Amino acid sequence: xxxxxxxGTFDILHESHINMLRNARNLGERLIVMxxxxxxxxxxxxxxxxxxxxxxxxxxxxxxxxxxxxEQSWDDKALYVDMFDVDIFAMGDDWKGKFDFLKDQFPELxxxxxxxGKTSSSKIKEELGSL
Ligand code: C2G
Numbered sequence: 001x002x003x004x005x006x007x008g009t010f011d012i013l014h015e016s017h018i019n020m021l022r023n024a025r026n027l028g029e030r031l032i033v034m035x036x037x038x039x040x041x042x043x044x045x046x047x048x049x050x051x052x053x054x055x056x057x058x059x060x061x062x063x064x065x066x067x068x069x070x071e072q073s074w075d076d077k078a079l080y081v082d083m084f085d086v087d088i089f090a091m092g093d094d095w096k097g098k099f100d101f102l103k104d105q106f107p108e109l110x111x112x113x114x115x116x117g118k119t120s121s122s123k124i125k126e127e128l129g130s131l
């Protein structure tokens with residue numbers, strides 16, 4: 001079966017995240033999500049509203065998601081691609097090209113960049129704040 005891997009923070013899960021997860025899942029039979037830990041987000045200079053456990057709890061309730069694992073560093077991708085024998089790595093195209101380096105190590109790996117949806121967690125936070 002084809003294993004698909006995606007990575008992200010998935011803070012305040014919204015329809016653009018769902019679209020991406022659904023598109024990724026439809027590329028294969030099993031979808032694994034590498035979820036950024038709070039510590040890794042700090043490294044990315046990103047602050048999430050929801051903590052890791054909450055974001056994991058929400059993602060595990062999504063029908064397209066089969067497994068959620070922690071993303072603690074940039075090199076975790078190669079680790080998990082190997083561990084789970086991943087066939088396809090999928091991201092939104094705001095990351096276009098950023099993970100092509102994985103093909104050096106895994107020539108068979110397919111990398112998909114989906115068009116990014118229009119919703120963003122930061123926009124939601126902003127608009128909620130000005131309600
Ligand atoms: N995404 C999307 N459309 C949006 C928002 C996000 O397609 N409107 C995609 C992003 O491109 C990413 C995934 O959904 O592939 C998760 O988005 P974020 O949670 O913002 O991920 P990010 O914090 O960019 O972390 O190692 C990669 C990083 O962990 C990605």
